[in-house]
Amino acid sequence: MKQTRIILIFSIILFFGLLESPLSAQRFNDRLQNRPYADLRPWHLGFSVGMHTQDLSFTHNGLVTEGGRSWFMEQPSFAPGFCVNALIDLRLNGFLNLRVSQGLYFGSRDIRFIDVNSSDNDDPLIYRQNIKSTYIVAPVDLKFSGQRYRNCRPYLTGGIMPAFDLTRKRNDYLRLNAADCYLTAGFGFDFYLPYFKLNPEVKFCFGLTDIIDHKRQDLADDPEKYEITRSLRKARSNMFVLTFYFE
Numbered sequence: 001m002k003q004t005r006i007i008l009i010f011s012i013i014l015f016f017g018l019l020e021s022p023l024s025a026q027r028f029n030d031r032l033q034n035r036p037y038a039d040l041r042p043w044h045l046g047f048s049v050g051m052h053t054q055d056l057s058f059t060h061n062g063l064v065t066e067g068g069r070s071w072f073m074e075q076p077s078f079a080p081g082f083c084v085n086a087l088i089d090l091r092l093n094g095f096l097n098l099r100v101s102q103g104l105y106f107g108s109r110d111i112r113f114i115d116v117n118s119s120d121n122d123d124p125l126i127y128r129q130n131i132k133s134t135y136i137v138a139p140v141d142l143k144f145s146g147q148r149y150r151n152c153r154p155y156l157t158g159g160i161m162p163a164f165d166l167t168r169k170r171n172d173y174l175r176l177n178a179a180d181c182y183l184t185a186g187f188g189f190d191f192y193l194p195y196f197k198l199n200p201e202v203k204f205c206f207g208l209t210d211i212i213d214h215k216r217q218d219l220a221d222d223p224e225k226y227e228i229t230r231s232l233r234k235a236r237s238n239m240f241v242l243t244f245y246f247e
Helices: 002-017 022-028 223-230
Strands: 043-060 071-074 081-091 096-115 125-137 140-145 152-165 179-192 197-207 232-246
Touching: 043 071, 043 096, 043 197, 071 223, 081 232, 096 152, 140 179, 152 197, 179 232, 223 232
Parallel strands: none
Antiparallel strands: 043 081, 043 232, 071 096, 081 096, 096 125, 096 140, 125 152, 140 152, 152 179, 179 197, 197 232
């Protein structure tokens, strides 16, 4: 989480470092431009493909069960996922756009459950679970663009991303709520090619809700599994997303 904030701060500094006066930009743009009127359209469509990683940040409550177990949850590694979106872009003014990009995110998380009180041969009891997710997402972002330099233009984005998970299994150690919402921030560059714009974009998504399903009626007959859910106060989902827009 700390590394994500450092990357985000560095990205903002880099973005504003690329902004110069209009006169300097005019001298820099003293050459043939591709698609010089592309940003004057009141609206346009596009699509994106990319990859992302999903993370869970756990908050434990320190529960010790009747059997003396105390569970600690972690996500030791990250697995890349795939995402695809359809884009609607509305021009608000010369530097500000409203973007809506509905799509699908396919990904997974590998979770470890460790009993920190177990001491059999100094090897703690560990369970594992792979949580697969298929999210329908509907990000709504404001895009603030800098001055165009020849065929490149930097920008920042910020917004919210509602998400709904289509894949939830019963009888697992953990089950996530289907609905979630993320606060998003990112940056990217518009590259003006002869026939379209290519926009590589990096986005950070921070979950706003507790994503754990605490009401596990499906585990009523398996109290040992339910101990793991009871050991959590909350958990939040985060994502790192790299996408390529074609507009």
